[in-house]
Amino acid sequence: MTGEPHASQTSAVDVVVLGAGAAGLMCAIAAGARGRRVLVLDHANKVGKKILMSGGGRCNFTNTGTTPANYLGANPHFCKSALARYTPTDFIAMVERHGTAYHEKELGQLFCDESSKQIVRMLLEEADAVGAQVRTHCTVESVEQPGERHFRLRTSHGTLECGALVVATGGLSIPSMGASGFGYQLARQFGHDLRATRAGLVPLTLSGTHLERVQDLSGLSLEVEISCNGASFRNAMLVTHRGLSGPAVLQISSYWQPGDDLRVDLLPGRDAGDWLTARQRERADAELRTVLGEVLPRRFAQRLCEVWLPSRPMKQYTPAQLRELADTLACWPVVPSGTEGYRTAEVTLGGVDTDGLSSTTMMSRRVPGLYFIGEVVDVTGWLGGYNFQWAWASGHAAGSAV
Numbered sequence: 534m535t536g537e538p539h540a541s542q543t544s545a546v547d548v549v550v551l552g553a554g555a556a557g558l559m560c561a562i563a564a565g566a567r568g569r570r571v572l573v574l575d576h577a578n579k580v581g582k583k584i585l586m587s588g589g590g591r592c593n594f595t596n597t598g599t600t601p602a603n604y605l606g607a608n609p610h611f612c613k614s615a616l617a618r619y620t621p622t623d624f625i626a627m628v629e630r631h632g633t634a635y636h637e638k639e640l641g642q643l644f645c646d647e648s649s650k651q652i653v654r655m656l657l658e659e660a661d662a663v664g665a666q667v668r669t670h671c672t673v674e675s676v677e678q679p680g681e682r683h684f685r686l687r688t689s690h691g692t693l694e695c696g697a698l699v700v701a702t703g704g705l706s707i708p709s710m711g712a713s714g715f716g717y718q719l720a721r722q723f724g725h726d727l728r729a730t731r732a733g734l735v736p737l738t739l740s741g742t743h744l745e746r747v748q749d750l751s752g753l754s755l756e757v758e759i760s761c762n763g764a765s766f767r768n769a770m771l772v773t774h775r776g777l778s779g780p781a782v783l784q785i786s787s788y789w790q791p792g793d794d795l796r797v798d799l800l801p802g803r804d805a806g807d808w809l810t811a812r813q814r815e816r817a818d819a820e821l822r823t824v825l826g827e828v829l830p831r832r833f834a835q836r837l838c839e840v841w842l843p844s845r846p847m848k849q850y851t852p853a854q855l856r857e858l859a860d861t862l863a864c865w866p867v868v869p870s871g872t873e874g875y876r877t878a879e880v881t882l883g884g885v886d887t888d889g890l891s892s893t894t895m896m897s898r899r900v901p902g903l904y905f906i907g908e909v910v911d912v913t914g915w916l917g918g919y920n921f922q923w924a925w926a927s928g929h930a931a932g933s934a935v
């Protein structure tokens with residue numbers, strides 16, 4: 534149920550959930566199933582906007598291989614309990630109960646066959662079935678705490694009182710979709726520490742000569758293995774007119790900090806030295822740019838040989854020169870100038886410091902009855918369905934406790 538409620542509809546609620554996104558709706562479903570009277574508020578004109586736009590409109594709703602190692606955050610152990618108690622199998626069971634067809638794209642990533650609207654519809658049906666109310670177009674102006682486990686919210690639809698308040702307002706990415714910093718503001722108001730926020734799963738930009746050297750290759754994609762700060766991802770890299778994107782780049786962007794270089798293995802899964810030595814033996818008269826063009830996009834191979842690798846017939850390279858070529862191919866240096874920022878980022882890194890929260894219930898250690906779930910918390914998943922799985926799992930953990 535969404536839209537304008539009557540005052541009587543919401544006069545007595547136990548739990549108010551702020552944010553009708555992935556985490557907030559799951560929390561409402563779990564709390565409603567336990568007989569709690571739940572009201573979900575959202576300032577946007579419709580619920581689950583990020584679910585709707587996710588996965589190219591097909592929502593990559595979970596990843597069958599989810600483990601705590603797929604998440605970033607100051608405390609890597611924090612996500613363990615919630616993820617163990619609400620698993621991808623649990624969410625898949627709900628999807629199947631609703632007759633929604635899905636498929637695995639790659640690497641355990643599950644997508645709807647038809648539309649992400651099916652996931653939003655499913656969540657709303659589940660919420661409705663347990664009596665949870667969902668109200669859109671509702672702005673929260675202030676939150677006060679008149680007593681222990683007693684919150685008073687002044688909203689654009691009047692004043693509300695509740696014993697438990699769940700903050701599920703998400704991160705800062707894509708402000709045009711309803712993202713706001715309100716969850717962080719509330720955390721601060723109630724004495725919680727915040728971990729610095731920054732855009733994650735975001736295209737990286739290049740500037741100056743770094744950009745000039747590749748800009749005209751925009752649209753070209755190749756499989757690479759990218760490494761930075763101890764993390765490594767093998768997947769596609771896409772050259773854009775402003776820098777680099779594609780799944781491998783989005784993944785590594787969450788590990789990249791301004792000033793860091795990326796190391797890009799252009800021949801992933803191959804030993805570049807062995808490969809070049811074999812090519813020298815088999816294709817002695819062929820130019821380097823030709824043999825590289827057989828395993829890399831031809832225009833990319835050509836550019837590599839114009840800027841980074843001197844192209845000659847293979848037979849002319851000494852073993853030492855082959856080793857140098859191999860080093861460049863295995864460790865092509867990329868120096869990003871920045872990221873495309875929250876405008877295009879899929880997630881926000883950082884957020885409410887997990888030291889202040891219980892990892893089993895998501896409840897504040899400082900303020901009993903106050904909970905933080907989903908992306909507003911300092912837990913951020915890799916690309917590939919992990920962020921929704923965190924939203925479902927943390928929402929379920931709080932919903933089982935409120």
Ligand SMILES: Cc1cc2nc3c(=O)[nH]c(=O)nc-3n(C[C@H](O)[C@H](O)[C@H](O)COP(=O)(O)OP(=O)(O)OC[C@H]3O[C@@H](n4cnc5c(N)ncnc54)[C@H](O)[C@@H]3O)c2cc1C
Pocket residue numbers: 551552553554555556557574575576577580581582583584586587588589592593594595671672673701702703704706707710711712713714715716878879880906907908909917918919920921922924
């Ligand atoms: C383009 C895009 C594609 C993505 N694709 C995927 C994918 O395929 N798989 C995946 O796992 N993850 C994906 N993600 C990430 C995923 O969408 C988020 O991690 C997830 O939605 C977080 O859930 P959440 O409930 O914490 O926040 P959200 O889903 O963002 O929900 C927060 C809700 O709070 C509301 N809100 C915000 N401020 C206020 C306020 N002041 N008052 C009231 N309400 C407020 C918002 O309107 C919103 O409805 C994608 C993200 C983007 C941007």
